[in-house]
Amino acid sequence: MTRQLITFHVGSQCLGVDIMATREIRAWSPTTPIPQVPAFVRGIVNLRGMVLPVIDLSARLGWGDTEPGARHVIMVLQIGDRQYGLIVDAVNDIATIDGAAVQPPPGISGDGQDELLEGIVSVDGEMVLILDLERLAHNFGVPEEVAIAA
Amino acid sequence: MxxxxxxxxxxxxxxxxxxxxxxxxxxxxxxxxxxxxxxxxxxxxxxxxxxxxxxxxxxxxxxxxxxxxxxxxxxxxxxxxxxxxxxxxxxxxxxxxxxxxxxxxxxxxxxxxxxxxxxxxxxxxxxxxxxxxxxxxxxxxxxxxxxxxxxxxxxxxxxxxxxxxxxxxxxxKVGQAMDRLAQGDFTAELDGLPASYAKLVDDFNSMRLRMRDTLMQVSDTADSINTGASEISQATDDLSRRTEQQAASLEETAAAMDQITQAVRDTAQGAALVNNSVGDAQADANEGGRVVREAIEAMDGIEKSAQEIAQIIGVIDGIAFQTNLLALNAGVEAARAGDAGKGFAVVANEVRALAQRSADAAKDIKGLIGASSKQVESGVQLVGQTGQVLDRMLTKISEIAGLANRISTSAEAQAASMQQVNSAAADMDKMTQQNAAMVEQSAAAARNLEAEADQLITLVQHFRLGQQRIARAAPARPAQRSAPQPVSRPAVAGNLxxxxxxxxxxxxxxx
The missing domain is CATH 1.10.490.10 (Globins)
Structure with a gap:
């Protein structure tokens, strides 16, 4: 059974998310910072009337903060019943993969950091880390009322 | 008796x-x-x-x-x-x-x-x-x-x-002695007179000796004059020869001075030509400087245009970026639509490809523009260096112009000095010729003097002075001014x- 991924880059690493979780791909626009949030939450943006939190994916993955610019891309993802914007460096492609080709993460992290990955797949000879969005977002900790108020 | x-x-x-x-x-x-x-x-x-x-x-x-x-x-x-x-x-x-x-x-x-x-x-x-x-x-x-x-x-x-x-x-006796004197015989002694005539004898003998001494002195003096005249004659000959040599040397000097003067004039003219050429070079260098400044301005224009092109390319790149995002979104939507969206996905893919090519082209152009910018920058730098070189050349040319001017001026001054030296040499030549004429006159006068001294010696030789001293002496003979011979006076003890x-x-x- 095949499935489609949106592949993108953070730093030099290629990552991928399921295309069905993708709501929109848009260019970076400045965010409004909000207080009392983890450092990887850059702030909020208004996306056609809907306010959504913007996550610095690189920071969330523990790879260092991103200094976003005009060429950075915000990928709007539907995670659970909420939408989040993830800052990535560049969107690559829409890749169609064989689900069987997805390999599980190595599971070497004692504190379960690697659990942010759903699996690893090779696309055109490049290693693509498929993000497990549910786990990724479990600690985003964005107050509910923000989303409501937006 | x-x-x-x-x-x-x-x-x-x-x-x-x-x-x-x-x-x-x-x-x-x-x-x-x-x-x-x-x-x-x-x-x-x-x-x-x-x-x-x-x-x-x-x-x-x-x-x-x-x-x-x-x-x-x-x-x-x-x-x-x-x-x-x-x-x-x-x-x-x-x-x-x-x-x-x-x-x-x-x-x-x-x-x-x-x-x-x-x-x-x-x-x-x-x-x-x-x-x-x-x-x-x-x-x-x-x-x-x-x-x-x-x-x-x-x-x-x-x-x-x-x-x-x-x-x-x-x-x-007195008459005889006088007669001998008159004959030029100054050895004639007056003796054998009575004692009462001793004063007369003394006076006569002293007169005779005085005259003899005087004639000897005349003879000596004539000898000396002869020697001197002959020396003067010889010296005058030497002087004449040297004066001739001097005249010849002066002539050569004058000729050499003429050549030097001509050479200095040529130098002055050459220096003037150099000065003119340097002036032309200066004008050319100034023109070159102006061209360099224009080139730098043109380069600046190119730089500005390149920047504008880069901005435009940025816009195009942004459009390609946005188009890519739109196509990705379309692709996402098509994927959501499932089988119904498959055709749309193909279109979206094509659009993405076009956007990608646009982005690539923009990237290439950006790279080219960057290279061009760098080259222009390098060109500007080179032209700037050229300008500096031209400035330095201008400075040097100015110095050369100054030097050539000075060479020209000093060559002219030298030419003037040479002219003075020339006229001085001409004056010296004239004086030397006058000297030569005077030397000729001196030589003639010395010869005359010598002849007169000879004649004087011949005249004095007619006298018998009791010494073999009137013979024609060699010119180099040292003047022998011998004391008058002791005269044997009659020993008169008294009248008795x-x-x-x-x-x-x-x-x-x-x-």
Whole structure:
């Protein structure tokens, strides 16, 4: 059974998310910072009337903060019943993969950091880390009322 | 001393008319002589000794006694017989002796006066006949006086003849010496003159020696002049030769100076040309500087255009980026639509591909623009360096222009100086020619002088100066100014030298 991924880059690493979780791909626009949030939450943006939190994916993955610019891309993802914007460096492609080709993460992290990955797949000879969005977002900790108020 | 020979008429005794009456009283007179003469002679010689003028003739009493005896003999002799030629000769001898020793007649006559005075006194006072008186004594006295006068006349006549003969002899000798002098013989000495002419001899000899010395000096001087003239002549010849060499050197100098002047003029012209060329180069360099500035401005324009292009490319890139995002969104939507969205997904993919190509093209252009920008930047830098080089060249050219100008100026100044040197050399040439003419005149004058000196030497050679010094001397002969030869003056001890002659003593008879 095949499935489609949106592949993108953070730093030099290629990552991928399921295309069905993708709501929109848009260019970076400045965010409004909000207080009392983890450092990887850059702030909020208004996306056609809907306010959504913007996550610095690189920071969330523990790879260092991103200094976003005009060429950075915000990928709007539907995670659970909420939408989040993830800052990535560049969107690559829409890749169609064989689900069987997805390999599980190595599971070497004692504190379960690697659990942010759903699996690893090779696309055109490049290693693509498929993000497990549910786990990724479990600690985003964005107050509910923000989303409501937006 | 010649003894005069007499004729009958010239015999002096005859003139006095001495007759038998006179001779008759001779014995009486002879007796009177014996009685009176010795005393009278004593008194006379006492007087002689008192009187300095006469005392000098006698150096001793013996001489006086001798003379006294001789005179007494003469008186005796006078009246011993008739006055014949023997007697006359004897009387003349007395006169000659007086003349020889320079005894003046005054003293002689004075002596006779004393003797006569004594004898006449004696005859008149003591004679028997005197007392008898009258005629007889008168005849005796008159005969005595007459005979005394005859005697005096004979002696004085002899005296004056001897005197005149001596004078004539002196005049002859002086004349001969003068004649030799006149002939140019300055060795002629005046000697053999009586002692009374010693002053004349001295004066003559000193005159002769002075003249001889003067002529020798003239000869020496002529020699010196000759030598000097010959040296001057030689020096003048040297000077003439050197002056000619100098003139030749000056000519060469003038020619060389002409060449140098021409060269300096050429240099000045060359420097002026360099100056002009440098001016052109300066103008060109200025033009180059202007071009460089324009090039830099053009480069700046290119840079600006490139930046604008880059901005446009940025816009295009942004559009491609946005288009890519849109196509991705379309692809996402198509994927959501499932099978119904498959065709749309293809279109979206195509759009994505186009966007990607646009982005790639924009990226390429951006790269090219960047490269172009860098090249333009490098070009600007190079042109800037070119400008700087041109500026430096301008500075150098200015310096060169200054130097060329200075070269030109100094070359002109040198040319002017050379001109002055040229005219100085010409002046020197003229002066050298004048010098040469003067040297020629000097040489001629020196030759003339030499000839005149030769002539002078020839003239002086006509004189006999008693030394072989008038021969034509070699020019280099050192001037020998020898002292005049010592002159053998006649040794004159005094007027009495001749009187001391023993012969004179023998001949001395009486006064």
């Amino acid at each position: 010649p003894v005069t020979s007499f004729t009958e008429s010239s015999f002096p005794v005859n003139y006095f008319s001495l007759d038998e009456n006179n001779y008759a009283v001779f014995p009486e007179i002879a007796r009177a002589v014996e009685r009176a003469a010795p005393d009278a002679l004593d008194r006379f010689y006492a007087k002689v000794q008192e009187t300095p003028e006469t005392a000098r003739f006698f150096s001793s009493t013996a001489m006086i006694n001798h003379a006294k005896g001789k005179q007494l003999d003469h008186w005796r002799d006078m009246f011993s017989s008739r006055m014949d030629e023997r007697y006359v000769a004897k009387a003349e001898t007395i006169g000659n002796v007086h003349a020889r020793i320079g005894l003046e007649p005054t003293w002689y006559i004075g002596g006779y006066a004393l003797v006569l005075e004594a004898m006449i006194g004696r005859l008149l006072t003591e004679s028997l006949r005197a007392r008898l008186g009258g005629k007889q004594i008168a005849r005796v006295v008159s005969t005595l006086v007459k005979c005394a006068l005859v005697d005096m006349d004979i002696a004085l006549s002899a005296y004056f003849r001897a005197e005149e003969a001596a004078r004539v002899a002196v005049i002859d 030298a001749l009187a001391m002659d023993p012969a004179a003593q023998d001949d001395w008879t009486d006064f």
